[in-house]
Amino acid sequence: MRKYSISLMLCTGVLFTANAQKIASNLNSKEIGVQWGLVENSYKGMPKYLSAFVFTNTSTKEIPAKGWSIYFNLPRGIDTTFEQKDFKVEHINGDLNRIKPTANFKGIAPGQSVRFEMIANDWSLNSADAPSGLYLVFDNEPNKGIPLTNYKILPSTEIRQLTRTAGDILPVSTADVVYNTNKAIADIQAEKLIKIFPTPVDYQEKPGSFNLKSDVTIVTDPAFKKDAAYLSAELQKVVGKKPIISPAAKTNSIQLRLGNMANEAYQLNVGTEGIVITAATSIGMFYGIQSLKSLLPAQSWAFVQKSIAVPAVEVKDAPRFAWRAFMLDVARNFQPKSEILKTLDLLALYKINVFHFHLTEDEGWRIEIPGLPELTEIGGKRGHRDFDKAQLPPSFGSGPDNNSSGSGYYTKADFIEILKYATERHIRVIPEIEGPGHARAAIISMQVRYDRLLKAGKKEEAENYLLRAINDKSEHHSVQGWNDNVMDVSMPSTYKFLAKVVDELVLMYKEAGAQLETIHMGGDEVPAGSWAKSPAFAKIKQENSAIKTTDDLWYYFYENVNQLLKTYNLYLYGWEEVGLRKTRVDAQKITIPNPDFANQNIHLDVWNNVIGWGSEDLAYKLANAGYKVVLSPVSNLYFDMSYTKSFDEQGYYWGGFVDVDKLFSFIPLDYLKNMKQDRMGNKLPATFQNDKEKLTDVGKSNIVGIQGLLFSETITSTERMEYMILPKLLGLAERAWAKNPEWATEKDEVKAESLYSQSWSQFINVVSKRELPRLNYYAGGFKYRIPTPGVIAENGTVKANVQLPGFAIRYTTNGLTPTVKSPLYKGPITEKGSIKLSVFDGIGRSSRVEEIKNN
Template sequence: MQAQTGANRLNPKDLNLTWEVVEEGYQNKNQTHSALTLQNTGQNPLPATGWSLYFHGSPSFKTKDTNAPVKIEHVNGDLLRIVPTASFSGLSAGSTKRVELVSAGQMVNESRAPEGFYLVWNDNPAKGYTIGSVVNKKPTQNKIGWIASGEIYEQNKVIKDIPVEKLTKVFPTPSQYSENGQRFTLTSAVPVIADNAFTNEAALLTEYLSTVFGQKPAVKTSGTGKAIRLQQKQGMGEEAYELQVTPQQVVITASTPAGIFYGIQSLKTLMPPSALATKQSSVTLTGVNVKDAPRFGHRAFMMDVARNFQQKEEVLKVLDLMALYKLNVLHFHLNDDEGWRLEIPALPELTQIGSRRGHTSDDSQNLQPSLGSGPDVDASSGSGYYSKADYVEILRYANARHIKVIPEIETPGHARAAIKAMDARYERLMKEGKQAEAEKYLLRDLKDKSVYRSVQNWNDNVIDVALPSTYTFLEKVTDEILAMYKEVGAPIETIHFGGDEVPPGVWEKSPAVQKVMASNSNVKNTDDLWYYFFGKINDMLKERNLYLSGWEEIGMRKVKQNGKTTYIANPDFANENFHVDVWNNLGSNIDLAYRLANAGYKVVLTNVTNMYLDLAYQKAYEEPGLNWGGFLDVDKPFYFIPYDYMKNMKVDTENKPINRNAFAGKERLTEAGKKNIVGLQAPLWSETVRTPERLEYMLLPKLLGLAERAWAPDPVWATEADAGKSETAYNEAWSEFVNILGKRELPRLNHYAGGFNYRIPTAGAKVENGKVVANVQLPGMEVRYTTDGADPTLSSKLYTGPISEKGTVKLRIIDSTGRAGRVTTVENK
């Protein structure tokens, strides 16, 4: 069959694909045998030659057979392509062709499946075409060990149902809380009487109350009678507050606007969650006496908008959520290999090129697709950026809510978007004959022949730190960002410069690097370039009265010990006020955060095992998210023990009980080191997060565990030496926490800030004494069930006790809005 053109060949929309797992653990190895079936539903054939089928997945994907009709080639990053071989005879109209594949690892969930397929014709290589449907069939065999409904049931058994009136009604848990048995009736006629220092906070409070009552209460500076009073009292902590609710008044007292603001957030969580469901004429508040202050000063959420972009409106919504739960740092991951998301007016290519993804043969107009973003530029969350005006609005919004925004400019690795953008700038200016200007912001040595491959499989994503133009670029970006903060009057104390995952092989064949080595006695090899780079960045930031933040690697040094290469805390920077976000508590790095803190680094605990919100909630095929660092359900942030996290590490990355021998000989936190733990952070990396709905699903309710642990006092169970007593105390605390989530906070979030798409849990269920029994992780949520084979809906039978009916029983947790968790199926024989 000859290669057809135009009207004589397949319309890409007529090409449908089905991918399915054939066998996990293929050939008793850690690999998967899968199959891709191509179906031509159109009138014209797919030719024998002249095309490529692009997709995203692991570069380990290969055809199973050496004489297969197609072969798979790795392009870059996670982009691959299928091309026909000499044995491919074409795909005639109405026919199918099955291709057997083998790839490394196991398909634990659907996030590991190949995705983002599109077709490119060889005679028009710059254009990609979206194809028809792509079906990902769930495997029928459970060789992975997916979680069973009975396991979920056993996990939930420790949870006790607590009457809502007995729950603490302020969240996160205050330092001191008591109820006085009295109530206050709040209406729109009740004014807010605020001291002059709290004008901004009073305005935000009345704005919120207008969403409850339909009109804003008055704001006054003095007055008698029933009121909400915001009063200043000197001598309290920076973020401390007191809240008293009596029948006559609500009084919030603090020394600072931040303290008053947190008192107001407590007042909002004190309100019944139903208050936002419809406009109220009055709201009854429980009488309370609260004295409160945060445990940690740095309570952070990291939002990755580089891998997949989120619109400004979603960022503002996330800031509202953070503020409600007293999180005070937004770590904003603004660039990576897959995108640059902040307008820098002096360097327009950063957003003209670096913020846009779509099919390309050279990255000169836009970046290549990544993470399933597809062939069409601006058709998905692969593209997008914040204008300077957008960013200023975000800063202003955050600042009003006492949230610091730490921008992250990822360097020197994870920088492909910036590198390609500056390449495009270089080419434009060279064509204009402006060589000096063209070279001013270059981020790579044009003569560098180094060969490397990053963890994410890029071969061109690391900035050359030997180039003077690299520092000119970073100074320009830094100064333009600082100007935005100055315009708003928002605080900025640090910029995060990344510093993680630079692969071996980088810089080894760069002439610019050889030049630095020849002139600088402190740079003897490419490893030394690390300290050279961050020393210069540190100096640049200090000139601007900033300190350096980064991932843990900025505080580490590679050394030889006993003939082996290992990493230690770098003594050179130990007293330079470096703030390090330490994620790695796996394998030999279990104690890394404590080693760095003990050595003098300021540490933000960002432990992957307990804080990475992008990890899947459970080991289930339909459960979205990654799993390289384990699985992260609601409990893992909640049971994190900051000063002794090895004590709380219960399971490994496969969710199997951890071998306590893994902690033998590991470094523990010293009293001096304890002072260097500045706070906690939960990141949400966005490789699998393409929509606001998915972001909120991964975020909630897990983020509430972080909020509790970062704000609330050290719980009794965390420090109790007796294991039995500790477990009993933990189970009681866990029960209260999930009751508060299920009965107060999540119902509130159905409406707060427009409502959030939090995850509905999966029902636990098993057969016990011939009957099906079920339970829930979040008391207050209802289980519905069917016995006719249909999936349960809001109108299905309500589970109220053991089900005696025989046959197939399907159960599902469904909330009052009709949103539902996964279906659980139990056979009652």
Template sequence: MRRLLFQLPMLLLGLISTAQVKKDAVNAKKIAINWQIIENSHAGGGQFLSSLNVQNNDPLALSNKNWKLYFNFARRIVPGTTTGNVEIVHVNGDLYYIRPTEKFKPIHNGTSATTEFASKDWAVNATDAPEGFYLIYDDAPKQAIPIKNVKAIPSTRATQFARNKQDRVPAITPQLIYEQNKNSIDIPEKDLQKVFPSPAQYTEKAGEFILDQGVKFSADPAFKAEGTFLQEKLNRVLSPGKGTQSGKTIQLNLDKSLGAEAYQLEINSKQIRITASAKAGVFYGIQSLLSTFPLQKKGHKVAAIKLQNASVTDQPRFPFRGLMIDVARNFQTKEEILKVLDLMSMYKLNVLHFHLNDDEGWRLEIQDLPELTAVGSRRGHFSDTTLSHLPPSFGSGPFLNEHHGTGHYSKADFIEILKYANARHIRVIPEIEAPGHARAAVRSMHARYNRLMKEGKPEEAKRYLLHDLNDRSIYRSVQNWNDNVMDVSIPSTYNFIEKISDEIIAMYKTASAPLQTIHFGGDEVPDGAWEGSPNSLKFVKEHPELKDVNGLWAYFYGNIDRILKSRNLYLSGWEEVGMQPVVADGKKSYVINPALGDKNIRLNVWNNIIGWGAEDLAYRLANTGYKVILGGVSNLYFDMAYQKSFDEPGYYWGEYADIDKAFNFIPFNSFLNSNVDKFGNALKPGFYDSKERLTAKGKANIVGLQGLLWSETIKGGKDLEYMIMPKLLGLAERAWATDPEWANEPDSIKRKEMYDKAWARFANRLGKKELPRIDAAFGELNYRLPPAGAIVKDGQVHLNNQFPGITVRYTTDQTVPTAKSPVYTKPITTKGLIRFRTFDSQGRGGRSTSIVNEVEWNVTPKELP
């Protein structure tokens, strides 16, 4: 089964856990907490109502005083809506605590207490639930008591699933899944194209090449490392021995007339020849060759392999084919990142965008600034104002050693990651989020300031300070922080930017890895920041051209651009870097800043949410002159839930996004398949008429595509793998291959027919080739196995699957299907509850679902007993 929906912190050793728990404290194992959605569209809309029930099964009572129950919750709780004689107090970010009022009745053994409260927006799935519960007694503030028995009660009513009155997206059922898959075509494996992502030209030829250890190998000196890579791959699948293939060769040849990432692959009965002008090209040719190998289990070797003769001429559509991994919100181990790099390299993705800091964590060692990791990389409960670490977030719990909330990469770790990526022709773009989303850095540098002030070094203490100590600005970020923005008016902020940049540059140099840019964030700086900072207000007064604090935005990124250009780097940032705030009639809005266009600034554009009004923002920025990487939330945010289901993990604020959202995305015409808004409502005719299309200049400025995984909901490697796979394969296809034929068909009916056939080929390729290839390459990678669809028709249960080739097993005795359960091959006639489940080639199962095959009655429903 895939990961549990809730992973509450275990009682790990940490600073706060060393103290003995109070003798009169309730036993945490005897406390149970249940959360449930009551209704969305509560109190007129814009909020939802939920309940929290605390049950005590311990002989000791939970009294009416002297305790606080801490938890993390992504939604803003509406003040004044709490019932049950308790108060819910917001600490900062997503951290809250519950405390009893004087009217609270103690929770005695065998009893429970319930509080209801309203929160902003809506809740649909278990990911929305509060998490990370722990109890703190007032007279023992350093003794945290984690509560692990926490459940989210599944929703069953429409008012629990509908986000608002406009929501038309149905909660997923086996019947809906069956309907989605009903036009699926089962294509024989022999008829599927051998190379993936789809090459520019592929021609299959008669005959075979027999590959064994007797085949001679040669490589141009320029391709020595790539030749070693191929030989290592061959040694993993071929049995040792001399072999029998006298005179047959594998050649890696240099041809400088080809493009930088282009290659030619020729397989005939006498030789395999890969030709390229650069190392990246020959590496991609090797990956294409490996993709033609027949499937075999990881660790299993054979004496010889038969390869179909073929000719491939290929090159990528876009030079930027990326994946963004956020390790700041929740940490990922070095080993998991190396695994992701291997996965990316299989599918010719060439950029890892590494989101290394945010409000909830700083993950890269900077040796001269030890507080960044000593403070900024650790999360846990704190009972005073000492800046020793950050508070719990995203359910990371009270203890400092919980590895999702706490962790960082040492300098050696980061250099190893860079070397590993470089060997696979993957550039690593480091992101240092600024000036918003910067709380971990701001608090860390405040801790450094305090330390050096105590040491009597005031000038050194101020050198890298990131905020005005007298700032009284009032704001709340999207994630509910009130102190997460760098002050961009003070010189020490730029000292920090330069210091971090130089340390990163040095690491890349040590790793002999290419560094072309540093990404400096730029998203979601909340309104109100800097307005109460004496330094900012003074600076604006001294620079009247800025007009007000809103002018600090363009000033900041103008400075960052100059800092990077002086180091022969270009600036990358989120779309907001290319925007500037303007105030009209007392209202703030954002418009494109033409002053930074045509300066080789790269923007990751995320906002393409249908109905928000920025559906064409990426195109407008590209037309203005910005280099644009497309990564719209509606298609390429991999942390979005696959489907609308209570137990399907992930967010959905942008849209529910299965793999088809990446597959049907057309980079130069993103409007083509966007026919409904985020709530499932059909768009009115002419909806896109006023939207800007790409000009010739704009098309030249679209440099690539990127999938993105934000990690608020990601608690370890298995979660990461579940959310990015198999969506990553849809991204790989669109980033590498040219537009499919159906994208250029003007007739909508013909286009739909062509799309269905293309999707069938793609789905068959995944189910029969790519997912088994991944099983063979990794042994176990926790990609999402889609739940099977089911309907009852003529008294029989019919099952289908999103990816033909994946095994579906079922049971009729109400037990959860296992790898030994019967395989579905024909409709099931057994009556009663039928449970079914998809399995990968290793026997790993996905989520179990069910349907009831009822006995058919020859009576109308009103006559039933």
């Protein structure tokens, strides 16, 4: 799931104070200038980087020498042993850190700047790696955090800053690298493109079109009354009023007919006199309607149309995978209900039928559970004041006040509304309740509940849902830096808590009339040391002979959770670790598929195929061993991975860089085939696959589908969310729905590459000329990513191209940023001097600017 490193050590200096008590009330934080920049990666040949803060006092007062602290978030851990004269750095918990001046610090005089260098483990590549959420706290006002808003992150531009290690040969996505990559994309005329997306199994265009107007009638079989009502409402958005629904056949109609075919299959016939959609089920009919919507020109969604020419086609279609999923993390950073509903509309349009709702984490609990108000009152908000008593601490740059995307939750009514909305669109919502790790929001919330009830003299009630033993002296350090984020699975109260949460979720689904087959129960990244010194573990070890080590507690926990879900007729779903067992071979500790849980319909999200880590084939091993596998590999399907290796592309990259081509090129049942290089850009040896496990026929039957995932550590707004989702989601939709492409099975490597190149050009032309223009308007419009132009200076001219054919490139030669009124790039630019170029979509949004000198 979430394997970014936490080993970054930051030794920062922050400079303030002489008499903090006197100036705390009138200090203007904007008069404290802060800059941070990377100096170099691979510092002194080590897997560390050097960076520096510069603090500037722009006020008329001296910044005092003591009496203050600076808090900040960093997605890696701090090495507090790094010696520095003027400051000490403390790790608070998670990614929250604090800098305090030592007795040696003398303060900062007005107009003075001070530079402090830092050494950190691993590397820093883009702005997501920078310290964030800086705020100042004075000792005499410990509950008041003052945001430091005059903060600038300096861009990295040098090779030593944009290269992680000596072995990092992956090129930076400079304008010329982008240009050479884009050259492989053919510009295909729009009329030659398939007009339904994702690509149908069988598609034939016919002469003519159907003239769709507001007077069209929907004629439906009784089985499709709900789908007819949905279609009528959708057409109202484009033709201005709801078409009449009638049971009798008419001309100038859209007919919804009952037929004999597979569950999600449909047939669509558009002729000059009318439209016929045939399906055996409501869900098949729904997908036929989505394909009909796909036929409509993008501008249909911009404003009400008097008439729309719907191209005449014959389509027979059905999905390749029954499980076509998108996972959204709203726990690290929250998304409002309106954005969730909008996202469900997007998923429905592209025939994604599973919404994996990642609702709980260390940093947030986002769903109201009746009877446990602390889960949202404490676990649903973040801020500095009384954190871990009144709220959770700031994380991921959320700042000192609980008014950012770090705070928020869905009420019971909100969640039921989301469930109903999804059900109307044939989308199953799978809630995720993380455990036993990644559970700090729940643990702290239940600790606050315990303290409240204990104070009221209700000890037994207080202990009912406690998730951590009071006298547990165990020490652990999670990948994300938490030292107290694991439920104690030795305690009966942990299972009472989970039973309460499951029971309330089941009731919400029942009230919403929504299907519930499973609840995702986590299972990811429990750190070593958990439970080792727990008194509850000591007790259960005496009582249960099967439990000898903390490793045994893992299997004990998931057996109990599995049985809990079975009482509700639900199956267990979790991250890959749920299906793994620790054992030894020749005294070496290894993990293998756990035979105890195999062949029990346990579903696993298998994410770890990081190229070079050694588990590239883990999904296939687990499927072959009898687990139901949802392919969720980080190297291809993690939407939160940065698009490209560029300082300006926010996002993580621990598992590689993921642009839309990584999703399109994914071969679900043979993804090892096109693994060509590791995450550092090094070519894999010819023997790479020799010791990797291939899918057996049994294993293939256990691959239930594929899933794209968006974790939200860097997703602090709806705009950023949409940027990271689109156009990646279109690659996911194509690979989940469309049939296995020829290039994926072709054994001749040269021929396979040629077939892939043709297929990629077709796909990206459909994306750029049909789907993204539609998404400018659909469901209120989406702020998808517009890629930067590829640019190269050659023979006295400047040449440019773009990943998305049909998008406009505009440029200036006067030093100004291009606008929609700037000259349109039509061919090589001969003007001399500094040329600035941007890519524009059809409504005037633009990419970042590329600048090049033409001498």
